[in-house]
Amino acid sequence: MLLGSAGTGKTSLKRSLMEEPFNPHTTSTIVSDVSSVRPFGHEWQTMRGNKWSEATEEDEIEELAHLFKSIHWRPSSYHPSESSLYHSLDLGDTCTSAKAPDLDAKIHIKSLLRRVDSYDTTAELLVQPFLHIWDCGGQPVFLEILPAFLTPRTMFLLLFDASKDFRERWQSRQNTRDGKVLFGEVVNESTSHLMAKWMSAIHSHLIKHSKNDTSSPSIYCIGSRGDKLHDKGKEEVKKKTLSLCSKREFPNVSREVLIIDNTTSGKGKEEDPNITKLREKIDKFITNLVVPTPVNWVLFRKVLQELKQNIISVPYAIAIGVACHIRAADVSEVLIFYHELGVLLYYPQIEGLKNRVILSPKWFVDTIGKVFTLEGCEKGINWQKLLRNNGILVQPLYKEVWRSSGIGPEGIIELLVHFRLAAQVQTELYDSRFKQYFLPAVLPGYTGDPNEVRPGYKLRASPVHITFSTGYVPPGFFTRLATAVAANPNVKLNFDNVYTAAPTAGFFDRLAIAMKLRSKIKRKSIYRNRACFSYGCNFDDFFLTDINDAIQVDVLRYVPESSRLVSFKSVCQDILKLLRKCSDEVENTLYGYHGHNSAQSSSRDVRYVCECESSSSNKVHYIKVDAEKQTCSDPVYCHKVRRARSLTQRESMWFEGEFKDKLPFLKYLFFGVGLFSLIILLILIGFLLGTGLVNINSTTADKENILTIGHLREALDVLENGHFPSNKWSNLGLSLGLLNPKLDAIENNYPKDSERCLQKCLTLWLTEDIEATWSKLADAVDKTGEKAVAAYIRIRKVKNKSEL
Numbered sequence: 001m002l003l004g005s006a007g008t009g010k011t012s013l014k015r016s017l018m019e020e021p022f023n024p025h026t027t028s029t030i031v032s033d034v035s036s037v038r039p040f041g042h043e044w045q046t047m048r049g050n051k052w053s054e055a056t057e058e059d060e061i062e063e064l065a066h067l068f069k070s071i072h073w074r075p076s077s078y079h080p081s082e083s084s085l086y087h088s089l090d091l092g093d094t095c096t097s098a099k100a101p102d103l104d105a106k107i108h109i110k111s112l113l114r115r116v117d118s119y120d121t122t123a124e125l126l127v128q129p130f131l132h133i134w135d136c137g138g139q140p141v142f143l144e145i146l147p148a149f150l151t152p153r154t155m156f157l158l159l160f161d162a163s164k165d166f167r168e169r170w171q172s173r174q175n176t177r178d179g180k181v182l183f184g185e186v187v188n189e190s191t192s193h194l195m196a197k198w199m200s201a202i203h204s205h206l207i208k209h210s211k212n213d214t215s216s217p218s219i220y221c222i223g224s225r226g227d228k229l230h231d232k233g234k235e236e237v238k239k240k241t242l243s244l245c246s247k248r249e250f251p252n253v254s255r256e257v258l259i260i261d262n263t264t265s266g267k268g269k270e271e272d273p274n275i276t277k278l279r280e281k282i283d284k285f286i287t288n289l290v291v292p293t294p295v296n297w298v299l300f301r302k303v304l305q306e307l308k309q310n311i312i313s314v315p316y317a318i319a320i321g322v323a324c325h326i327r328a329a330d331v332s333e334v335l336i337f338y339h340e341l342g343v344l345l346y347y348p349q350i351e352g353l354k355n356r357v358i359l360s361p362k363w364f365v366d367t368i369g370k371v372f373t374l375e376g377c378e379k380g381i382n383w384q385k386l387l388r389n390n391g392i393l394v395q396p397l398y399k400e401v402w403r404s405s406g407i408g409p410e411g412i413i414e415l416l417v418h419f420r421l422a423a424q425v426q427t428e429l430y431d432s433r434f435k436q437y438f439l440p441a442v443l444p445g446y447t448g449d450p451n452e453v454r455p456g457y458k459l460r461a462s463p464v465h466i467t468f469s470t471g472y473v474p475p476g477f478f479t480r481l482a483t484a485v486a487a488n489p490n491v492k493l494n495f496d497n498v499y500t501a502a503p504t505a506g507f508f509d510r511l512a513i514a515m516k517l518r519s520k521i522k523r524k525s526i527y528r529n530r531a532c533f534s535y536g537c538n539f540d541d542f543f544l545t546d547i548n549d550a551i552q553v554d555v556l557r558y559v560p561e562s563s564r565l566v567s568f569k570s571v572c573q574d575i576l577k578l579l580r581k582c583s584d585e586v587e588n589t590l591y592g593y594h595g596h597n598s599a600q601s602s603s604r605d606v607r608y609v610c611e612c613e614s615s616s617s618n619k620v621h622y623i624k625v626d627a628e629k630q631t632c633s634d635p636v637y638c639h640k641v642r643r644a645r646s647l648t649q650r651e652s653m654w655f656e657g658e659f660k661d662k663l664p665f666l667k668y669l670f671f672g673v674g675l676f677s678l679i680i681l682l683i684l685i686g687f688l689l690g691t692g693l694v695n696i697n698s699t700t701a702d703k704e705n706i707l708t709i710g711h712l713r714e715a716l717d718v719l720e721n722g723h724f725p726s727n728k729w730s731n732l733g734l735s736l737g738l739l740n741p742k743l744d745a746i747e748n749n750y751p752k753d754s755e756r757c758l759q760k761c762l763t764l765w766l767t768e769d770i771e772a773t774w775s776k777l778a779d780a781v782d783k784t785g786e787k788a789v790a791a792y793i794r795i796r797k798v799k800n801k802s803e804l
Contacts, residue, residue, distance in 0.1 A: 001133075001134045001154050001155070001156050001157070002014060002133070002134065002135050002157050002159065003156055003157065003158050003159065003198050003202075004158055004159030004160055004198065004222075005159075005160070005161075005191070005194050007161070008159040008160055008161050008224050009159060009161070009224035009225065009262055010135050010157075010159050011135055012224070012262040012265075013157065013159060013222060013224065013260065013262060014133055014135055015262070015265055016260065016262050016265035016266075016275050017133075017275070017278070017279060017282075019265060019266045019271075020265060020266055021265060021266040021267075022262055022263045022264070022265045022266070024263075060302060060305070061112075061115050061116055061119055062119060063298075064116050064298070064299065064302050065116045065117075065119035111306070112302065112303065112306040131282075131286070132341065132342040132343065134342060153340045153341055154342070155218045155220075155282060155285045156202055156218065156219045156220070157219075157220050157222050157278075158195065158198050158199065158202075158219055158220070158221050158222065159222045159223075159224055160191055160194075160195055160221065160222075160223055160224070160241070161191070161223075161224055161225055162223030162224060162225055162226060162228075162229055162234070162237045162259050163225040163228040163229060164191055165191070166190060166191045166192040166195075166240055167190050167191075167192065168190060168191060192240075192244060193472070193548055195221070195241070195244055196244050196470075196471075196472060197472065197474075197475045198475070199219065199244065200470045200472065200474050200475060202219055218281075218285055220256055220257075220258060220278065220281060221241050221256070221257045221258070222257075222258050222259075222260055222278070223237055223238075223241070223257065223258070223259040223260065224260060224262060225261075225262075226259040226260050226261035226262075226272065226274070227261040227262075227263050227264075229259065234259040237257075237259060238257040238259065241257045242257055256281070258274045258277065258278055259274065260272055260274045260275055260278070261274075261275075262275075294326075296324045296325045296326055297324075297326065297334050297337070299324045300320060300321055300324040300326060300334060301338055301343060303320050303323075303324065304317070304320065304344070304357075304359055305359070307359065309359055309360075310358065310359060310360045310363045310364070310406060311356055311357065311358050311359060311360075311364075311406055311407055312356070312357050312359060313355055313356060313357070314331075314335075314354070314355045314356065314357060315355070317331060317335065317357045318331045321334065332346075332348060335357060336348075342361060343361075344357060344358060344359050344360075344361065345357075345358035345361050345364055346358070347415065347418070349418070350414060350415055350418045351414065353407075353411055353414070353415060356407065356411070358407075364407075367402065367405045367407070367412065368412060368415070368416070370401045370402065371387075371393065371398060371401055371402075371439070371442070372441075372442055383396060383397035383400075384397065386429055386430060387439065387442060388442065388443075389524075390427075390429060390443075390495060390526060391438055391439050391440045391442055391443045391526055392425070392427060392429055392430065392436055392437070392438060392439070393413075393422065393436070393437045393438075393439045393442075394430050394434055394435070394436050394437075395434040395435040395436070396434060398412070398413055398437075413437060416437070416439070417437070418589075419480075419589060420479075420480035420483045420484055420585070420586060420589050421439065421441055421479065421480070421483065422437040422438060422439045422483060423437065423438045423483035423484065423486045423487040424436065424437055424438075424487065425437065425438045425486050425487070425492070425493060426492075427492070427493060427495070429495065438482075438483055438486045438493060439483075440479045440482050440483065440526070440527075440528050440531065441479050441528060442528075443526065443527050443528040444527060444528060445527055445528050445529050446527035446528070446529050446530035446545070450530075450545040450547050450552050451463070451554070453541075453543060453554060453556055454525075454541070454556075454558075456558055457541075457556040457557060457558050458557055458558060458559060458560050458561070459556065459557040459561060459568045459653075460554070460555070460556045460557075460650060461554070461555045461556075461568075461572045461650055461651075461653035461654065462608065462609055462611050462648065462650040462651045462653070462654075463552050463553065463554055463609040464552070464553040464576065464606060464607070464608055464609065464654060465547075465550035465551065465552055465553070465606070465607045465608075465609060465620070465622070466550055466551040466553065466579065466583065466604065466605075466606055466607075467549070467550045467604070467605050467606075467607050468550070468603070468604055468605075469603040469604075469605075471549065472548050472549050472550075473546050473548065473549070473550065473551055477551075477586055478529055478544070478546040478551060479528065479529075480586040480589060481544065481551065481579070481582055481583060481586050482531045482544060484582035484583075484585050484586055485531075485533060485544070485578065485579070485582050486531075486533070488578060488582070490535060490536055490578075491533045491534070491535055491578070492533065492534050493526060493531070493532070493533060493534075494525060494526075494532040494533055494534045494541055495525065495526060525543075529545065529546035530543065530544065530545045530546065531543070531544050535555075535571060535574070535575055536566070536571065539557060539558050539559045539564065540555070540556070540557050540558075540568070540571050541555070541556050541557075541558070542554060542555040542556070542575050543556075544579075550607075553575070553576070553579065555568075555571065555572045555575055555653070557571070568653060569652070569653050569659075572653040572654055573653075573654065573656075576606065576654065579606075580606070583604060587604070606627065607622040607623075608622055608623045608625060608627075608651065608654060609621075609622060609623075610622055610623045610638040610639075610640070610651075611648045611650060611651055612638055612640060612641050612645060613641065621638055621639045621640050622638065622639070623636045623637070623638050623651065624636065624637045624638060624639070625655075627654075627655070630655045630656075631655055631656050631657035632647055632652045632655050632656070632657035632658060632659045633657055634647075636651075647659070705773050705774060705775075706770075706771065706772065706773060707766055707772040707773060707774065707777075708766060708772075709763065709766045709767055711766065712759075712762055712763060712766055715762050715766070715777065716758070716759060716762065718792075718793055718796060718797060719758070719781075719789070719793075721792070721796075722781075722786075722788070722789035722792035722793060722796075723788075723789060724781060724786055724789045725786070726754040726755045726757075726758045727754045728784050728785075728786070729754055729757045729758035729761045730743055730747070730757070730761075731783075731784045732758070732761060732780055732781065732784055733746075733761040733764070733765070735779075735780035735781075735783040735784060736761075736765045736769070736776070736777075736780045737765075737769070738761065738764055738765060738768070742764060743761065746760045746761060746764070774793060774794075774797035774798050775794070775798050777793060777797075778790045778791075778793040778794045778797075778798060781793060
């Protein structure tokens, strides 16, 4: 299976494997438009001698004839008029019992077996492995539908453009027949992000088999356009590519990185050695993949192939299986086996498709792809706009698109629903008499600020992130989460994102608002990677945004809290429960395919974005919290600030308990009691000042005594003069509040050098603690048991009585 972004040279690599000359004007496998998808093109291939070539029907007949010869499957009597193999299989009656006269299978089977029976098998048959090569489309939308077609018995070639900067944002492109290159959507992801997502897709779906299982997949990262790089550049690209795996949860997923020059294809000795090396890797994979397969299974597949039909019923497949001496109860197992080889498609877990066998995967994928390309659809311009602009697929449109599919439009839409690519919804955008489905994969991607929302909200919770152990959102997860949420009866898609432009403080702006002259701003709120929903009513909104590293959740209320019966806190927590439930459903869909164990999927977590004083930086960090035990009154910590603090009001929305705004006593008096309390307060302050109980200079004194890194030499001197033992530097660091891992790092860097460790320990403290004082140092020394040294520091350095 050839995977990778559009324009990375997947089709050229396939030609290289076949030793065909390089064609600089190769057309793209699918159209560049993200919402137009025809994702697969596949051919049967075989190896003849040392060169790959396209398999023919004669190759198939030859293989089958030799198989029959090898097991001596030939009756004693010979019927000149009809194939002896046909009589031995007794297919004549099965075709009738299957009740499928439209397939005319009897004629095809007779023709096949006559040709097999008359084939010359005197020549020695060399082993010729048959491969399916799937050239997959590289548009972002393909990442969404890929999970429906991944199987474990597959070798993956993940392509990337080795000549491009890994940090460069990726842009969709299409190579046209006339040699032009058309550029499309620019996504908010770099090449390295996309590479890692492809790896994650394969890892999450397929690396769940034991290492000894021959069906475990192999992934080779293939850098194309090697002709644009020198040897040193190739090595640098290989190191960067391998580092993508080593930094993630799947360090051993990729077997190797090869940088290939496709322009040398078919040039004999001048061909890039890495192309030959890749062919050898594939040969080895084939050898490891081989499992004993019953001959009657092989015959079963050949008969299905000879039917030259796109789809047949399961009863008919069972009838053919029985004729091939396969037990009726075992036919389902055989179908799943060939499904995993990519020969056919069989979905027994989908109600609308469980009684059908799709014999042509290419035809089926092309059929599904029509809803993305709207190929051949000349009717319903408004239907098409509704799909492209809002992601809403209405029943008249998909009936028009799939009217001649041979499988039934409702069966295809059920497949999309089963894989959570679509969800049935009810919107005001179209006539409610017809079915509507939300299909976010067809929409363009959002590249704006994830924190941007419709203004005018009264309450807003702090953001929550759904994170994954792989370090980013698995491919296909977000769109499926959006469809799962959209299917909930308490939720509806929010397409209404129109609001009045924000005013300035001028007179004319206020006048324009009063006269309703200010312009309206309309912003799109539904994208492939961002969706806005209303929960319960039209006044509570929540946004889901795929920010690559996580899925961000923002919840807002647009009316005062007093006007709603259900508190905003309850809404936030209910939404979080809903997202957990929907995420579980998505994982079951993605990883529970054909009985695979979903428990082995990537681990998922909900993390709460911290709003401490350090949160103003662009780097997001999280609260350290046990969500099940945390209450609004409990203190919290974060990675940036080591001190405990209370939750902010926005953060408290996610946790149980009542938030209490801990206003200072002074604020309470000013805003709660009024002027009388203010007078009493002023009298009280005067009394305290008169008695000397309040030292108004203490804050100033504290600020004057704050230590910085500039006091390092002075701190070392006072410890030395007070005879502080340097071998207690680690205990001192812990008493100063330094983290143990950082102290361990100091010890590892300077083993057996306690004086240097003490210096680095004080350096770390003076750098990290913005409120370091001599008093804190004295207290920390006291805790190490060196009370005399602590007293010395207080006498020499602590001059402010408030500190003493």
